[in-house]
Amino acid sequence: xxxxxxxxxxxxxxxxxxxxxxxxxxxxxxxxxxxxxxxxxxxxxxxxxxxxxxxxxxxxxxxxxxxxxxxxxxxxxxxxxxxxxxxxxxxxxxxxxxxxxxxxxxxxxxxxxxxxxxxxxxxxxxxxxxxxxxxxxxxxxxxxxxxxxxxxxxxxxxxxxxxxxxxxxxxxxxxxxxxxxxxxxxxxxxxxxxxxxxxxxxxxxxxxxxxxxxxxxxxxxxxxxxxxxxxxxxxxxxxxxxxxxxxxxxxxxxxxxxxxxxxxxxxxxxxxxxxxxxxxxxxxxxxxxxxxxxxxxxxxxxxxxxxxxxxxxxxxxxxxxxxxxxxxxxx
Amino acid sequence: xxxxxxxxxxxxxxxxxxxxxxxxxxxxxxxxxxxxxxxxxxxxxxxxxxxxxxxxxxxxxxxxxxxxxxxxxxxxxxxxxxxxxxxxxxxxxxxxxxxxxxxxxxxxxxxxxxxxxxxxxxxxxxxxxxxxxxxxxxxxxxxxxxxxxxxxxxxxxxxxxxxxxxxxxxxxxxxxxxxxxxxxxxxxxxxxxxxxxxxxxxxxxxxxxxxxxxxxxxxxxxxxxxxxxxxxxxxxxxxxxxxxxxxxxxxxxxxxxxxxxxxxxxxxxxxxxxxxxxxxxxxxxxxxxxxxxxxxxxxxxxxxxxxxxxxxxxxxxxxxxxxxxxxxxxxxxxxxxxxxxxxxxxxxxxxxxxxxxxxxxxxxxxxxxxxxxxxxxxxxxxxxxxxxxxxxxxxxxxxxxxxxxxxxxxxxxxxxxxxxxxxxxxxxxxxxx
Numbered sequence: 034x035x036x037x038x039x040x041x042x043x044x045x046x047x048x049x050x051x052x053x054x055x056x057x058x059x060x061x062x063x064x065x066x067x068x069x070x071x072x073x074x075x076x077x078x079x080x081x082x083x084x085x086x087x088x089x090x091x092x093x094x095x096x097x098x099x100x101x102x103x104x105x106x107x108x109x110x111x112x113x114x115x116x117x118x119x120x121x122x123x124x125x126x127x128x129x130x131x132x133x134x135x136x137x138x139x140x141x142x143x144x145x146x147x148x149x150x151x152x153x154x155x156x157x158x159x160x161x162x163x164x165x166x167x168x169x170x171x172x173x174x175x176x177x178x179x180x181x182x183x184x185x186x187x188x189x190x191x192x193x194x195x196x197x198x199x200x201x202x203x204x205x206x207x208x209x210x211x212x213x214x215x216x217x218x219x220x221x222x223x224x225x226x227x228x229x230x231x232x233x234x235x236x237x238x239x240x241x242x243x244x245x246x247x248x249x250x251x252x253x254x255x256x257x258x259x260x261x262x263x264x265x266x267x268x269x270x271x272x273x274x275x276x277x278x279x280x281x282x283x284x285x286x287x288x289x290x291x292x293x294x295x296x297x298x299x300x301x302x303x304x305x306x307x308x309x310x311x312x313x314x315x316x317x318x319x320x321x322x323x324x325x326x327x328x329x330x331x332x333x334x335x336x337x338x339x340x341x342x343x344x345x346x347x348x349x350x351x352x353x354x355x356x357x358x359x360x361x362x363x364x
Numbered sequence: 365x366x367x368x369x370x371x372x373x374x375x376x377x378x379x380x381x382x383x384x385x386x387x388x389x390x391x392x393x394x395x396x397x398x399x400x401x402x403x404x405x406x407x408x409x410x411x412x413x414x415x416x417x418x419x420x421x422x423x424x425x426x427x428x429x430x431x432x433x434x435x436x437x438x439x440x441x442x443x444x445x446x447x448x449x450x451x452x453x454x455x456x457x458x459x460x461x462x463x464x465x466x467x468x469x470x471x472x473x474x475x476x477x478x479x480x481x482x483x484x485x486x487x488x489x490x491x492x493x494x495x496x497x498x499x500x501x502x503x504x505x506x507x508x509x510x511x512x513x514x515x516x517x518x519x520x521x522x523x524x525x526x527x528x529x530x531x532x533x534x535x536x537x538x539x540x541x542x543x544x545x546x547x548x549x550x551x552x553x554x555x556x557x558x559x560x561x562x563x564x565x566x567x568x569x570x571x572x573x574x575x576x577x578x579x580x581x582x583x584x585x586x587x588x589x590x591x592x593x594x595x596x597x598x599x600x601x602x603x604x605x606x607x608x609x610x611x612x613x614x615x616x617x618x619x620x621x622x623x624x625x626x627x628x629x630x631x632x633x634x635x636x637x638x639x640x641x642x643x644x645x646x647x648x649x650x651x652x653x654x655x656x657x658x659x660x661x662x663x664x665x666x667x668x669x670x671x672x673x674x675x676x677x678x679x680x681x682x683x684x685x686x687x688x689x690x691x692x693x694x695x696x697x698x699x700x701x702x703x704x705x706x707x708x709x710x711x712x713x714x715x716x717x718x719x720x721x722x723x724x725x726x727x728x729x730x731x732x733x734x735x736x737x738x739x740x741x742x743x744x745x746x747x748x749x750x751x752x753x754x755x756x757x758x759x760x761x762x763x764x765x766x767x768x769x770x771x772x773x774x775x776x777x778x779x780x781x782x783x784x785x786x787x788x789x790x791x792x793x794x795x796x797x
Contacts, residue, residue, distance in 0.1 A: 141684055163685030164569035165639030184687070186569025223569055247572060248563035 039092045042084045046094075046351075049076040055352050058360050059171045059178040063189050063227035071196070071232070074348050078197050081344035085121065095124035098155040098354050103146070104181070105131040105161045110315060110339070111181050111191070115158045118346035124155070124354075142166060143173050150174035155354050159183075164220075175360050177353040182220050191314055192224035194345040196232065198338050199269060202310055207233040211263050212254075213295055214273035214322065215244045217284070221314045222273055226252045239263040239295065243284040244275075260295055261304055269310040272297050272322040288321055297323045302332070310334050365786055366410035368392040373415025373747060375400060377422075377737045378720035385715050390420055392743040395786030400739055411788055413781050415747050421719050422737040423455025423486070423744035423782060424700060427545075427623065427726040428599055428671035430692070431457075431488075434475065435464025440676040440764045442476070446484035448674070448696040448763035450789050453746035453779030456487040456727070456734040457674075457696070461498070461518055468493040468504040470512035477513050485789050485797075487734060487744070491516040491545060494533050500526055503533060507540050515730045516597070519546040519585075531588055538594035543731060545597040548581035548606070549573075549647055558687045560633040560648040568636065570686060575654075578647060579605040586613050589620065597729055598622040600673055602650045604657030611666040621729050623669035624658050626702045627693050627769070631655070635769055641682045641689035642769040645675070659712055662721065669726040672699040676765025694765035698756055700748065702770060704777035708750075747781040749793075754778060762795070 053073050057065045084092070100119040104112050112128060119126040131145060142161070149157060150173075157178045159167040164184030171178045182188040199208065210229055216222045216238055229236050230253045238249065239260040249256065257263035264270070275282075275291065285291045297311060311323065311333040319325050327333060370390040378384055389404035390397060426449065432440035442459075449457050459476055461467030467476060467490055480488025492509035496502045498520040506517055517537055519530070537544050554573045559565050561572025582598055586609065589596055598610060601622050613620050627645060632652045635643035643649055661667040675692025682689050703722065707713045713721070727735025734744055758771040782790035789796055 141680065143683060161685070163687050166685045169639050169685060184569050185571075220569060246566040247561050248566050251563050251566075 038084065038087055038089045042080065042092055043094075045080045046077060049080050054356050054358060058353070058356060058358060059167075060189055060349055060353060061168050061171060061178065061180045062187050063192060063224045063231070066189075068231065071193075071228075073352070074193060074345065075197055075200060077348040077352070078341070078344040081347040082341065085343055090121045091123065092121065093123040094351055095119065095122040095354055098124040099153065100124045100126045100156045100158065100350060101149050101154045102126065102128045102158045102181075103131070103149060103160070104128065105142070105166075106182070108160050108182070110342075111160065114342040115179075115181060115346050115350075118343050118350055121343070122347055122351060124350070143170060146170040146174050150176050156350060177356065177360065179349060179353065184220065185218050185223065186220050187224040187227075188220040189224045190342075190346055190349055191221045192228045193349070194341045195225060195271070195312055195314070195338055196228055197345055198312070198334050198341050199310065201337070201341075202334065203268060206268075207235070208268040209235045209237070209266055211237045211239060211267040211270045212273060213239045213260055213270060213297065215275045215284070216240055216249065216273060217244045217246050218276035219273045225271070226254060237263045237267065241285060241294070260301060264301060264304040267305055267309060269312060270297060270305065271312040271314075274314070274316070274318060274322055292321050296321060297327050299324060299326045302327055308332070312338065315339065365394055366788075367406070367408075368411045368413065368743075368783060368786070368788060369404065369406050369409040370413045370415050370420055370745070370747060370781070373418050373420035375420045375737065376715050376719045378716040378724050379736060379738070390737070390745065392745070392783065392786050395743055397737065397739055397741050397743050397745075400737070413747060415781075417751060418780060419715070419748040419750055420737070421746055421748065422723040422735050423746045423784065424453050424722045425456045425726040425730070425732065425735040426454045426672050426674070426696065426699060427458040427669060427730050428625075429457040429459055429674045429696065430462070430676065431459040431476070432463065432676060433479065434472075438764075439678060441483070442479045442488060443483040444762060444764050445674070445696065446480070446486045446488060447795060448694075448761060449486045450782050450784070450795060451762050451779065451793075452697040453700045453748060453782055454486060454672075454696055455744040455746065455782065455784050456489065456732060458515055458730055459488060459490040461491050461493040466493050466498050467491070467514070468496050468498065470505065470508040473509050473512040473514045486784050489515045489730065489732065491518050493517070494519050494537075494544070495529075500529070503536060506536060506542055510540055510542055515732065516545050517542045519544050527584070527588070531592065534588055534592040534594055538592055543595040543597060543729065545599050546581070546585065547600065547647075548578045548585070548598050550577050550580050553577040553580065557648070558644065559636050560650045562633060562651050564633045564636060568639065568686070573648060575603040575605050575650070578603050579609060582606050582609050586618060586620070589613075589618050593619055595619045595621075600625045600628065600647055600671065601667070602628050602647045602658070603654045607657045607661040607666055611661065611664070614666065621668045622666070623671045623726070624661070624667050625671050625673040626695060626699050627673075628655065628658055629662070629670070630702055630706050631769065636686070639686045640769065641684070641686055642693070642767055644682075644686060644689050644691050645693050646691040662707065663712060668721065668729060670699070670703055670721045671726070672696050674763070675767075676763055677767045679766055682767050692767060694761065694763050694768050696763060697761050698768060698770050698775075700779065701754075701756070701775035701777040702773075704748075704750060705775045709776050743783055743786040745783040746779050748777055749780045750777045752776070752778070
């Protein structure tokens, strides 16, 4: 029974995919994805999740394929999750980390990407401190690109894995969803807000004005300064980490004062629905973003999100590498 | 020197209030405009230019050009910039002093002017810096620069808040009758911004600069000018709020003038979508409401002049992530066609209004006798063919810079003939060399 797991996986995947492809050749922004793409990704992720959970994680779906994680900014969890996903699928995965400034060694980011392209890689997973870098590189290379976080802009797979987690919990209901904290510097917010708008969620944001992006209401977001007022009736709360590494520190007076106003504390949670889901993209700063009591309560889905990062990224990698449409060689 | 007769063109002279547009011939002798009249008969003329159906005007005056020489000759030189200017119908240009070294003393001023005379093919003027090395700390030798021929002084203190020095500097320039020009942008408010702050910057995840970055400097400067009323010019204004402040200041009678760039007239910040680094420029492209306010300001006379803010860069400097890319657009060769297409073809300005903003107004601000088409005046003249639509092709630029967001755009208006000091330098749209 156990020996047949990969075979059964293949059968289940075929059924779930039913010959479909993503509508895009690169995964750069949630903007580019359709509702059909979300469906495809979520149904494949379900299959991959069952497979991974059975314990025999390795299959040969991407045997002989090369995935390059091209990370120009520090990352542990995202990089290892992409790496593991690739390895579970049987691909060869290598990690390349550049300096955060493309010009530091004198080579442009574009030239670095073209070098990796010329090595016949099958997928480039790109993280960069500059918003738009993966988008700009996608015009220069033949290899499909996954945006694994670009500046303050987007981090689409992180949004997808959270949406997948919420779907496991709530099904396909249109949720009332609350962001708390630093939306300004958060690329995870950038992807999530686009995704939830497409899914028809009612979106709120509770944050001090200094951390709210200009014209954020055009994303369909209702802004609150007082978290207590925003909590009423929401199904899910996402605490956004204060991006102190992006100099967000000066946008608030002190962490102490911030947490007094915006930390998800047990007292605040009594204002929300009993079964409200608590979410965070990690790394969590305890007692600052979320109080330990809340983080360790059954409402908290943070560990589930980490678990779901693998099947989502397996689905993304498999779909992009086996896309029947190919990019045209740009040079 | 050869004589030139320009036949049957529509001569546009915004300074001629009674008859600003008329079909006439223009006869040029000894570097001067000898006669403007209908049906001139000059049988022994050396060169006859048939301008039937074309516009004949004073050569354009572009009061904001980054020549890059001295210091960045890899980006542009006085030789190449003046050739780009000639092709664009610009016969007088004002170089900016942020070169390397900075134009902050008489020797540097003389270098640029001398190089312009020797290697340039249009009139090259230069501005000088208000403070030494543009550091905003010590006054530069403004009188000596004026004596050496500098046309204007750039108030480089406006970006910082050192109001004490600025007030003294205004008085110092007032003493020597030097007009001042500033790039109104508060360095502290701008901080790390790489574009306009708004819905577009939020969508792109890029840092934006608010409108107050600009209007704050203008408001602050206007307060100083109430005490020190010396001629002051705000260059490349971009926001609705700035237009309003300057409109009110003019009503109040303060000695202020302003200009805007051709790219802020044509584009809004959505040109930056898809991380288009070619649309990255300083000051940044603003919202559509701001763009419309600029057009309103051009119509009602608040905005006196249109500039190219010609800013050549190496391609590699645009071939990088948006935040790291150099700011600037090359513009000498596209100034006229873009402006004509946007403002005259769309019937926003009349021909005299339009040409005033490209010739006589900027000339008056920089106190030059260029920008006029009058009998007895210097023969700096451009003949524009405005009938044929054509496509901008950056690969044909005479400038070393190729950084333009307008490549491939279809436009009307092109300099057919250009005359500088009585010499024909462009004929049938080609440089005569």
